[in-house]
Amino acid sequence: MRQMSAPAAPLDDPALVEVLDYVRRHGPCTRAALVEATGLSRASVGQRIAALSTYGLLGEGELGRSTGGRAPRMLRFRGDAAHLLVADLGATSIDVAVADLSGALLAHIQEPADIAAGPVAILDRVDAAFRRCLAEAGPLDTELWGIGIGVPGPVEFDSGRPVAPPIMPGWDGFEVRRRFAHYGVPVWVDNDVNVMALGELTAGIGRGVESFVFVKLGTGIGAGTIVRGELHRGAQGSAGDIGHIQLPLTDRSVVCRCGNVGCLEALAGGAALARDAEAAAREGRSAFLQRLLEEKGSLDAADVASAAAHGDAASVALIADAGRFVGDVVAAIVNFFNPSLVVIGGGVAGAGDPLLASIREAIYRRSLPLATRNLIVHRSTLGDRAGVVGAATMVANEIFAPQYLAHWLDSGAPVASAS
Amino acid sequence: MRQMSAPAAPLDDPALVEVLDYVRRHGPCTRAALVEATGLSRASVGQRIAALSTYGLLGEGELGRSTGGRAPRMLRFRGDAAHLLVADLGATSIDVAVADLSGALLAHIQEPADIAAGPVAILDRVDAAFRRCLAEAGPLDTELWGIGIGVPGPVEFDSGRPVAPPIMPGWDGFEVRRRFAHYGVPVWVDNDVNVMALGELTAGIGRGVESFVFVKLGTGIGAGTIVRGELHRGAQGSAGDIGHIQLPLTDRSVVCRCGNVGCLEALAGGAALARDAEAAAREGRSAFLQRLLEEKGSLDAADVASAAAHGDAASVALIADAGRFVGDVVAAIVNFFNPSLVVIGGGVAGAGDPLLASIREAIYRRSLPLATRNLIVHRSTLGDRAGVVGAATMVANEIFAPQYLAHWLDSGAPVASAS
Numbered sequence: 001m002r003q004m005s006a007p008a009a010p011l012d013d014p015a016l017v018e019v020l021d022y023v024r025r026h027g028p029c030t031r032a033a034l035v036e037a038t039g040l041s042r043a044s045v046g047q048r049i050a051a052l053s054t055y056g057l058l059g060e061g062e063l064g065r066s067t068g069g070r071a072p073r074m075l076r077f078r079g080d081a082a083h084l085l086v087a088d089l090g091a092t093s094i095d096v097a098v099a100d101l102s103g104a105l106l107a108h109i110q111e112p113a114d115i116a117a118g119p120v121a122i123l124d125r126v127d128a129a130f131r132r133c134l135a136e137a138g139p140l141d142t143e144l145w146g147i148g149i150g151v152p153g154p155v156e157f158d159s160g161r162p163v164a165p166p167i168m169p170g171w172d173g174f175e176v177r178r179r180f181a182h183y184g185v186p187v188w189v190d191n192d193v194n195v196m197a198l199g200e201l202t203a204g205i206g207r208g209v210e211s212f213v214f215v216k217l218g219t220g221i222g223a224g225t226i227v228r229g230e231l232h233r234g235a236q237g238s239a240g241d242i243g244h245i246q247l248p249l250t251d252r253s254v255v256c257r258c259g260n261v262g263c264l265e266a267l268a269g270g271a272a273l274a275r276d277a278e279a280a281a282r283e284g285r286s287a288f289l290q291r292l293l294e295e296k297g298s299l300d301a302a303d304v305a306s307a308a309a310h311g312d313a314a315s316v317a318l319i320a321d322a323g324r325f326v327g328d329v330v331a332a333i334v335n336f337f338n339p340s341l342v343v344i345g346g347g348v349a350g351a352g353d354p355l356l357a358s359i360r361e362a363i364y365r366r367s368l369p370l371a372t373r374n375l376i377v378h379r380s381t382l383g384d385r386a387g388v389v390g391a392a393t394m395v396a397n398e399i400f401a402p403q404y405l406a407h408w409l410d411s412g413a414p415v416a417s418a419s
Numbered sequence: 420m421r422q423m424s425a426p427a428a429p430l431d432d433p434a435l436v437e438v439l440d441y442v443r444r445h446g447p448c449t450r451a452a453l454v455e456a457t458g459l460s461r462a463s464v465g466q467r468i469a470a471l472s473t474y475g476l477l478g479e480g481e482l483g484r485s486t487g488g489r490a491p492r493m494l495r496f497r498g499d500a501a502h503l504l505v506a507d508l509g510a511t512s513i514d515v516a517v518a519d520l521s522g523a524l525l526a527h528i529q530e531p532a533d534i535a536a537g538p539v540a541i542l543d544r545v546d547a548a549f550r551r552c553l554a555e556a557g558p559l560d561t562e563l564w565g566i567g568i569g570v571p572g573p574v575e576f577d578s579g580r581p582v583a584p585p586i587m588p589g590w591d592g593f594e595v596r597r598r599f600a601h602y603g604v605p606v607w608v609d610n611d612v613n614v615m616a617l618g619e620l621t622a623g624i625g626r627g628v629e630s631f632v633f634v635k636l637g638t639g640i641g642a643g644t645i646v647r648g649e650l651h652r653g654a655q656g657s658a659g660d661i662g663h664i665q666l667p668l669t670d671r672s673v674v675c676r677c678g679n680v681g682c683l684e685a686l687a688g689g690a691a692l693a694r695d696a697e698a699a700a701r702e703g704r705s706a707f708l709q710r711l712l713e714e715k716g717s718l719d720a721a722d723v724a725s726a727a728a729h730g731d732a733a734s735v736a737l738i739a740d741a742g743r744f745v746g747d748v749v750a751a752i753v754n755f756f757n758p759s760l761v762v763i764g765g766g767v768a769g770a771g772d773p774l775l776a777s778i779r780e781a782i783y784r785r786s787l788p789l790a791t792r793n794l795i796v797h798r799s800t801l802g803d804r805a806g807v808v809g810a811a812t813m814v815a816n817e818i819f820a821p822q823y824l825a826h827w828l829d830s831g832a833p834v835a836s837a838s
Contacts, residue, residue: 338653
């Protein structure tokens, strides 16, 4: 692709980005749909399609619906024009994948890992997993265009450096990009919840939804917010840090790691669930959890979910409480932000319907009728894959951003200047 | 202006809107700045400037800074190309003004009014005030291009109809647009808080700020949110309805008009302040308020503010409590949304520094350090004028939106189709 000569269309035109963006976000469409959506003339659209096709980014696919004459060819984004390396680091696991530009996964590895092992050890494992994934994806006839990584803590997006991440000792200010400089492609790093929200936007239940909130219930609790089809990172990149919002009418005895009382995360996070389940086991309130604790030596949120699924009353109560706490905070977000969709993801979301029912109940009790009239509260449809799919979306969004696109189409190659 | 022949530049081009938008939002700028900001070529920018100048919307003003050669002329938006009629209806007052396209006020009338008098009586008064304002503004040599109205309740923006507004009996579904159809120009209606946020964005402390939250503390409490320079209305247009967010650790005895307990508005709204001040007066906790109550027969939030300014301890305590309640909710918003600026407006904001101090204290206690690192919490700089200035911005934003602009430039006149 890079060997082709530069096309006639000028690259200084926002219309080029607009056409590519529309096809990327809306899936296969006709020229007529593009003309209508962009407000550009048919000739202008045609010129941009030609340019993007020359670069291998647009292709003509199946026939669309005829409106009388010849059926139009559908234009589609060629996600397979290049490949990306992506990773989603959680508190207790890493997901690594080879993805294409549309977030389709060519290979995907998941393994347990402790983020507290520090950046050197963890990123060595990520790099090794990148190589195994590349081998697994088989010989690829496309080029590597970028790397995307999600981490479980706040990130200064412009530099890709974690900023005082509470559950990531040793990561503060670490140069994640430099660690992958040997690939010679740009690297982007963001908070894992932001990345998951992008995943749902691209390939999950958030597809085509203008504004929605993704809530991750894992060891920690956080939110990723999409506004008008784009991630809202906030002024300091800390938007979505909802784990430390104070709950109404709370038990004041639980002190959060942030030093305050009544934080959502201290009452409904994965660590809180595990703590409360172990207490229930030790205090003889659940024979089921007691047996599990004796077998395993410790309990986690997944154990509570499975115990609840087996009808253990103490676990059902724990999950209902957690759901209510989450719902109280989400209700406030719904009143403030009025999204049409709230997606619940992360490991604790594995507790399924009983958790969702409690969350919904609290939202309906505390949000205004107008705000909940058409509100959908749904579990993540990508599950474990939300992070890696979203990391691919993040990279594609950056590569295809106006300034960057003109720059690298001009120079004939993705540039590593970002890293 | 409308007599001029249509210029050569095609109106189907998003670049036209982009150039106009940039100059409107960023103030006077050079051609070079436009080239850099839009990513368009110098020739493309020049063509758009010519088109917009033909229509009287751009003009060349003072000389800019020379970078060696001849000093460049600064391009500026010609807000005086037309005029608008705008109104901001509060629970207890109406503000009416004649404004230009940039929100500059040519005449401004404020008078007390009870929104509960219903739409017929209130809008008759607005119309009468429009006429007085027009007379006061003197003979205008520009045309009326639109009407903008803010109301103290939820509005379905696309139709301009209030939707079950709690403090506006009789207004539900009322055809506000039709009432002003005799002017023959389009009419837009929105929630007053949204309109005030637009005012601060155009001409207040929010100017040039990408994302911020405007909090109105009046009879009711609400928020208007700007994301990437645009209003976030939410899926049902109910974004910013923060008055019914539940407060942590609250006195459960105060039932809100929504039926829940612990709502922010029931504890810190203007009506709540008045209620608590009257109680303090009756129970002998404040000689100052007691005297005021005997004189006036009833108290309002402004009385509490003035009593506090005179050093009345009970009033100082009431304002400190209200500030803390507001701050608790704003802290949650700061964690979720991470704005760089929170603007405090509305009548109760008249309580000034003591109120702001309490709000700030609560935010700093409950928000994460990263989110408050550069956070500014500031009183509205437009004060009473935020609503009418913002209503003018709303109308200009709609008139200059891509679809609408092409439509009316084409037809040679603003069209009333929206109404």
